[in-house]
Amino acid sequence: MIVKRTLGWGGERVGYTVKPLTKELAQNFVDYLSGLDFGYAPHWAGCFCRYYFLDNTQEEWVCRTAEQNREEALREIAAGTMRGYLAYDGETCIGWCCADTLNSL
Numbered sequence: 627m628i629v630k631r632t633l634g635w636g637g638e639r640v641g642y643t644v645k646p647l648t649k650e651l652a653q654n655f656v657d658y659l660s661g662l663d664f665g666y667a668p669h670w671a672g673c674f675c676r677y678y679f680l681d682n683t684q685e686e687w688v689c690r691t692a693e694q695n696r697e698e699a700l701r702e703i704a705a706g707t708m709r710g711y712l713a714y715d716g717e718t719c720i721g722w723c724c725a726d727t728l729n730s731l
Contacts, residue, residue, distance in 0.1 A: 643714045647722075651712055652703040656696050658712070658719040674699040675724055679708065 647655060656674060664671035672692025676699055680687070702708035713721035 641716055642720075644711050645714065647703060647708070647710045647712055649704040649706075652700050654712060654719045655703065655722060656699060658722060660696075672696075675708075675710075675722070678724075679726075 645651060659674055662671075669688075672690075672695055674692070674695040676690075676695040677687065679702070682690070699708060709726045710722060710724040712719050713723075
């Protein structure tokens with residue numbers, strides 16, 4: 627299901643689209659997260675939203691690299707085991723929301 631919003635809260639024209647995360651959009655997902663400014667929380671810069679999917683100790687987590695998390699996210703998205711939604715303004719990804727089952731987190 628793709629949801630399109632054409633009017634903003636104030637009635638102005640907008641072009642936001644929300645799409646389910648699929649293997650075809652996986653690269654958009656990692657590109658979006660790679661482009662965010664995590665200056666306020668640099669420890670999240672290489673997470674690629676894998677933290678809550680893993681059963682690691684804190685010590686094991688901090689030893690993981692951004693590349694490990696990125697590649698794992700791409701594999702899990704392709705396998706359909708990491709689910710969520712991407713928001714777009716035209717062709718530009720502007721947001722991400724994890725929407726997985728509680729059992730997987």
